[in-house]
Amino acid sequence: MDYFIQQMINGLTLGSIYGLIAIGYTMVYGIIGMINFAHGDVFMLSSFIALILLVLISSALGALGIGIALVLVLVIGMALTSLWSFVIERVAYRPLRGSFRLAPLISAIGMSIFLSNFVQVVQGPNNRSVPPLLQGYLTVQLGDGSFTIAYKQMLIFLVTAVLLAGFWFVVQKTSLGRSMRACEQDRKMASLLGIDVDRTISLTFVIGAALAAVAGVMYLVQYNVVNFADGFVPGVKAFTAAVLGGIGSLPGAVLGGILIGLIETIWSAYFSIDYKDVAAFSILAITLIFMPSGLLGRPDVEKV
Amino acid sequence: MQSSAASASASRKLDIGPAPADSPGVGAAAMDAAKSALLVIGLATPIVLIETKQSGAGVALEWRFGLVAVLAAIAALARFIHLTVVGPRVRAMPASNMAGRFSPGTVTWIKRFALVFVLLYPFIALALAGKGGAIKWIDNFGIQLLIYVMLGWGLNIVVGLAGLLDLGYVAFYAVGAYSSALLAKTVGLSFWLCLPLAGIFAALWGILLGFPVLRLRGDYLAIVTLAFGEIIRLVLINWVDFTGGYAGISGIPRPTFFGLPFTAGDDGFAAFFGVSFTPLHRLIFLFYLILALALLTNYVTIKLRRLPIGRAWEALREDEIACRSLGIDTVMTKLTAFAMGAMFGGFAGAFFAARQGFISPESFIFMESAVILAIVVLGGMGSQLGVAIAAVVMIGGTELLRELDWLKDIFGPGFDPTKYRMLLFGLAMVVMMVWKPRGLISTREPSIALHERKAISGALVKEGHG
Secondary structure (H helix, E strand, O other): HHHHHHHHHHHHHHHHHHHHHHHHHHHHHHOOOOOOOOOHHHHHHHHHHHHHHHHHHHHHHHHHHHHHHHHHHHHHHHHHHHHHHHHHHHHHHHOOOOOOOHHHHHHHHHOOOOOOHHHHHHHHOEEOOOOOOOOOOEEEEOOEEEEEEEEHHHHHHHHHHHHHHHHHHHHHHOOHHHHHHHHHOOOOHHOOOOOOHHHHHHHHHHHHHHHHHHHHHHHHHHHHHEEOOOHHHHHHHHHHHHHHOOOOOOOHHHHHHHHHHHHHHHHHOOOOOOOHHHHHHHHHHHHHHOOOOOOOOOOOOOOO | HHHHHHHHHHHHHHOOOOOOOOOHHHHHHHHHHHHHHHHHHHHOOOOOOEEEEEEEEEEEEEEEEEHHHHHHHHHHHHHHHHHHHHHHHHOOOOHHHHHOOOHHHHHHHHHHHHHHHHHHHHHHHHHHHHHHHHHHHHHHHHHHHHHHHHHHHHHHHHHOHHHOOOOOHHHHHHHHHHHHHHHHHHHHOOHHHHHHHHHHHHHHHHHHHHOOOOOOOHHHHHHHHHHHHHHHHHHHHHHHHOOHHHHOOOOOOOEEEEOOOOOOOOOHHHHOOOOOOOOHHHHHHHHHHHHHHHHHHHHHHHHHHHHHHHHHHHHHHHHHHHHHHOOOOHHHHHHHHHHHHHHHHHHHHHHHHHHHOOEOOHHHOOOHHHHHHHHHHOOOOOHHHHHHHHHHHOOOOOEEEHHHOOHHHHHHHOOOOOHHHHHHHHHHHHHHHHHOOOOOOEEEEOOOOOOOOOEEEHHHHOOOOO
């Protein structure tokens, strides 16, 4: 039983990271109906930026300032990653808006290839690892067993929860969030009512990238290692999460992320670690075939 | 959706529309260039600025101010030239000049010339590069390019004709390669038996994977096919007893010339024909083999387009609901498209296995699917010539980077142009899409015409929703 609870906690950690990335996919799909294939690589890039910043800042601050260092890494990392995403949207996607449907998809795949190889060229093909950031854990007694929660896992839950709350506030309560939701429902109508659609789409990319950057920092905190090829698989899994939760639905993305994280850890713990990616990809296929609108999504009505 | 697309394209036209006489002055262009430089500096911080080096458990940092400065300067210069020289000229060009650059007559001549050139290619390479140099030109450029041309034409059936977006095409290539390799190694069948069997296996897999996705459309179909492709690759990696895992399968028997192996021995090809042995014989044979396979793919596609099934594919691409109401069996139509495309992928896979003599899951990653799909879309979906040109430009272009050794003289011995191969490939995909979203050949010749056959713009062709 405590082994199961332990796996649940590990799964939730992973799921938080997937959920943060999944929001970027689901928002962009909701607003312009395109799969932002490069989003996984934006996440990888942000993780690399976080690693560089972390080494830089912690060497400047010394061992005492790990907390301040993490906050700084988070803030600067979010800003820099957002800038990348903003430029990517301007250069690779905006000129293709209103073009035929395959064009942005191909452009996004090209961008994804470009980003991963760009990082490989500028930072080298090998893993970069830093010493573990937050060591130590909390042991919880439960009946005659016990399980542990590492401090870094607590940090990941906390940061994810705070940022999701902030994100929810932006989408639900601010005028930017209102324009985003309006554009998602009907882009033409929104622009007729005076909403700057291009700007809203840009900001959607920026917010998605900022959340991916949070995921990137958390990924670094959890695993201490980054590689240029680390974008693709987490990207596809996060996309699976977005689809499972119902693409276009923000709570769905978080729910889907947590479910994918849980399924992956439980599958690795009880069945086969070799086939954990097969499990994730199978869920993707099964969801799309049998339940295309996901858990919380709206059904797609086809009009003739 | 339709109307919002129209308004977006209208606003685009305002941006690049007919040449405003007052193109930005030099001062404004310089301002803009400075902004680009600042942007590049922002993007390059810290991912380019600081290089990480693993040292023990930690990471050492190295600053590269010079590199960032060079990148910023390049960006500013490129932006300046674009604004002052290139931009106004592009705007001054009449729109008609951009669209129909080739008339159908010219296209026929291009095709004839290309065919003759390809048929003579090994001998041209031999004549120009000599026996030693020709190996590279026939193998790396000739054979490899033709494999991609064939894969592009095979996928073109699925994507270009039937309008089904397939991001997992490499799975069928893998099925073909592995089935032919395993049949050759465990059962001991010859290549000439393995080749058709590999095609049949791949076609069966095409139907098998096609069934569950019949209801899906557009991007969702793309993602599910991507998932299937990855599942097949992961099974190939993990089912070690059957496939050899990461190590793959080696020692796959080489194809023979109707029973004559390409060896130096007495029963070899060279001895039989009384010529001195050289490895070039095998390469030239492989070249003509893949050329024949690719041309077969092309021939079958062209013929099928005129048959009811091919017309049903194109009708399905244009409007699935209209198809259904006219009594076309969409299930059969989609499955045959998947099976046909998969079969040619399987043939190419069998050829690949026999050519390499070694296969491993590394050759069948998602990137290959993306590259093949990019070739089809960049070529102009449905255009056979366009797909061939795109394969030559994209694969040949990145392959040419291996030849740029003289750059080492300029940038120092540490400079390795091949590192930038995929980087430039990805960049080229983005640039080509932004420049020509409809692909290189953006005109189509309808399969059936009432009076005279004339090319129409690719913008009139639907890309399919299935």
